[in-house]
Amino acid sequence: MTMKGPKHTLCRRIGQCIWGLPNCPTNSRVIKSREGGESTSTPKAYPAGQHGPTKRRNKLSTYGELLLEKQKLRTFYNLSEHQLQFIYKKAKQGQGITGDKLLRLLEMRLVTVVYRGGLTSTIFAARQAVSHRHILVDGKIVDRASFVVKPGQVVSISSERSPMLSTIAKGIDAPLPAYLQKDKEECKVTVTHEPLPEEINSNVTISRVVEYYAR
Incomplete structure (x- = not known):
């Protein structure tokens, strides 16, 4: 964890x-x-x-406000400081808006897709399911939370390894983001496309996180 x-x-x-x-x-x-x-x-x-x-x-200082948004982002995605810094540096590369790319990279991590797709009820349970080898990507076990899922790939629960997790997933009715499609009975989630900024709800002002790291 x-x-x-x-x-x-x-x-x-x-x-x-x-x-x-x-x-x-x-x-x-x-x-x-x-x-x-x-x-x-x-x-x-x-x-x-x-x-x-x-x-x-x-009342928070300007630095305090930036730090708080960064901490909220870290907490929401259950990341260490080192992990978030690594993903931020990757988001800075190439063309495009850094904040949008940062959110997209965070959303396409396997652990996030498992959580967002309603296969587990919390981000913590999602990380545990991945690390315990209960999650499949296109039918193959993947045990790295940081694995980047691509559009068209299917993330599912190994019902043979974890029938209890499958039962829990079938009972989760959380709303899905537009870029994910869930088959409840089969306990699988398909990534239909890369998430657009307006489709991602993280309760974080991402521009402040970028400003924090750009100081």
């Missing part, structure tokens, strides 16, 4: 859920008691720690 420690620490710091997950502490949730009653939990949209609920959020 690339992420270490509590997964929602940054969510609480910025006051919103990075992945849009319903179990994020920044969201209110309905809690059922043993007696059958229900209550709504209070969203923890404040930093972790004993002074979190009462501590005022300090």
Whole structure:
């Protein structure tokens, strides 16, 4: 795993859920008691720690805002700093807008396609599925999260190696981005085309990430 420690620490710091997950502490949730009653939990949209609920959020400097967007991008795609820097340098090469190319490279990583395609419910589960050799690309096992999937390729779950993962994938109803097509019964996802910038939803201002690395 690339992420270490509590997964929602940054969510609480910025006051919103990075992945849009319903179990994020920044969201209110309905809690059922043993007696059958229900209550709504209070969203923890404040930093972790004993002074979190009462501590005022300090206004970020320009550098702080850029750093926060970079951290959000890292967290969303579950990347180490070294991995993100490597992908950014690759995005800088050649013609085209660096931010658009950076997002495209991130979206075409195998681990992202598995997550975005609804084969797993989280990016963390997607990385685990790939590293444990449960994911196929065009019928062949690929265990590298950074593997770049190309348009026309089919990503699927090895039902023989992981019938439980297949069962979970069939129950995931998350909306798909326009560049992916899912066959729910076969537990496979086809990349129909390279993602356009407007088709990628990462809740990150990518221009600020580029500005951070271009300092």
